Amino acid sequence: MINPTEYLPKSYHPRVSTYWWLTRWVYLKFILREASSVFVAWTVILTLLQIRALAAGPARYAEFQDWLRSPLLLVLNAVSLFFVVFHAVTWFNLAPKAMVVRVGGRRLPNLAISAPNFAAWAVLSAAIAWILMRG
Amino acid sequence: MANRITIEVTRYDPAQDEKPRFDSFEVPLRKEWVVLDALNYIKDHLDGSLTFRWSCRMGVCGSCGMTVNGVPKLTCATFLSDYAPGPVRVEPMKNFPVLKDLVVDTSDFLVKLEKSKPWIIRKVEKPLDEEYFQTPEQLEAYKQYSMCINCMLCYAACPVYGLDPLFIGPAAIALAQRYNMDSRDEGASERMDILSQHDGIWGCTFVGECTQVCPKHVDPAGAIQQYKLTATMEWVKALVLPRGSE
Amino acid sequence: MSKRSNEPFLWLLFSAGGVVSALLMPIHLLLFALAFPLGWLDGPGYEKLLVLLRHPMTRVYLLVLCSLPLFHWAHRFRFTLYDGLQIKHLSEFINVFCYGGATVGTVVAACLLWSI
Numbered sequence: 001m002i003n004p005t006e007y008l009p010k011s012y013h014p015r016v017s018t019y020w021w022l023t024r025w026v027y028l029k030f031i032l033r034e035a036s037s038v039f040v041a042w043t044v045i046l047t048l049l050q051i052r053a054l055a056a057g058p059a060r061y062a063e064f065q066d067w068l069r070s071p072l073l074l075v076l077n078a079v080s081l082f083f084v085v086f087h088a089v090t091w092f093n094l095a096p097k098a099m100v101v102r103v104g105g106r107r108l109p110n111l112a113i114s115a116p117n118f119a120a121w122a123v124l125s126a127a128i129a130w131i132l133m134r135g
Numbered sequence: 136m137a138n139r140i141t142i143e144v145t146r147y148d149p150a151q152d153e154k155p156r157f158d159s160f161e162v163p164l165r166k167e168w169v170v171l172d173a174l175n176y177i178k179d180h181l182d183g184s185l186t187f188r189w190s191c192r193m194g195v196c197g198s199c200g201m202t203v204n205g206v207p208k209l210t211c212a213t214f215l216s217d218y219a220p221g222p223v224r225v226e227p228m229k230n231f232p233v234l235k236d237l238v239v240d241t242s243d244f245l246v247k248l249e250k251s252k253p254w255i256i257r258k259v260e261k262p263l264d265e266e267y268f269q270t271p272e273q274l275e276a277y278k279q280y281s282m283c284i285n286c287m288l289c290y291a292a293c294p295v296y297g298l299d300p301l302f303i304g305p306a307a308i309a310l311a312q313r314y315n316m317d318s319r320d321e322g323a324s325e326r327m328d329i330l331s332q333h334d335g336i337w338g339c340t341f342v343g344e345c346t347q348v349c350p351k352h353v354d355p356a357g358a359i360q361q362y363k364l365t366a367t368m369e370w371v372k373a374l375v376l377p378r379g380s381e
Numbered sequence: 382m383s384k385r386s387n388e389p390f391l392w393l394l395f396s397a398g399g400v401v402s403a404l405l406m407p408i409h410l411l412l413f414a415l416a417f418p419l420g421w422l423d424g425p426g427y428e429k430l431l432v433l434l435r436h437p438m439t440r441v442y443l444l445v446l447c448s449l450p451l452f453h454w455a456h457r458f459r460f461t462l463y464d465g466l467q468i469k470h471l472s473e474f475i476n477v478f479c480y481g482g483a484t485v486g487t488v489v490a491a492c493l494l495w496s497i
Contacts, residue, residue, distance in 0.1 A: 012154060125407065
């Protein structure tokens, strides 16, 4: 590396604190966004446990349902829901940054990219709810 | 509005100090003053040894970047009255070695900037009397990135650069994109070789703060994500067509 | 490209997983973990769920729902450990833990869905 300042006795090299993500709200928001992935992984584990319980018969599935009603699981899943929704909202809002769509040489505004994402989210959620709850 | 405000400024004298400290100064609080005016007031009237960089005073030269109350700012475009009643804390740009007071060593950025080849690359140059035509749409494709003034606020805002000094960083990648998107340029694959390394675009975790602090709305964070998308599509292409994709 | 990097592949998995988990996970979690157990809404009974689960389309759907989000987690968690805790020097161990974990999770999901 070029160092045009070698004649100086020294320079001060600040070190980044391990807790840099606590120093500003924007950094904390970033870390929370990344941490949402842990709750995404938890949701997968929960789904796998549910499939296993379903496969093991009605008695085991009823036990699984009871387990879901325990306070610890309810709190954990409420927190998870918050983070998974946080992930969805931040993800759709950031999508226009990575995807540039040009129509007639003009870049589409951010909303034109994120709005269809939010719409797809709503439609798919409604469809899943309908499949599970119909008749 | 009180007519004075306290400014806490980082002081560091490499000949004497082990690490930086803060000095407090009281300066007039005037509606039309920016933080840079306050620093010049200190230098002219209170302590002539205060060292900082500045030049144009109008957000073009990119030399007066500092940390104001924790946030990377061009001090010529940051009004003092926005921080009333104070105190205002002025520190050197983060993530760079400090040479003296508010002056940082920017050599690392200059090395990285050159690595990303921010100039038009042609396989064959046109003769001098022939022009390179460009439509307004082609200009629009890269214009945003060409607004970069190399102020390095994006590096100061980037935690990845702070943690991993090998990361090539926001502005260098945005400027690579400025030339990649230029219809006259043919150097995209040369730049891709350098920027698709681990220390290039893949080091970025999309904190997005580089874009927030950019005084010229360059949006380096967007540039990097778009570059990732391009690199991934190239990768898929090379997978599907192992030969002849170049 | 001079040096083939596997980062594009990992990023592709991360992005696909990000999309899948953003679109599908909130409703799954809301219904199965809160609304049905708490009786806010009438969920499907055991028999009906089992019929649904045995449908081949459901199995493919659930495999995607379980696999890609795990790779999404692997990517983000890896960088969070690198940067948030500043333990990039353990990167080999972290990579094995994250992407290995996602691969194991995918295999487990596939076996589970196959065996029903």
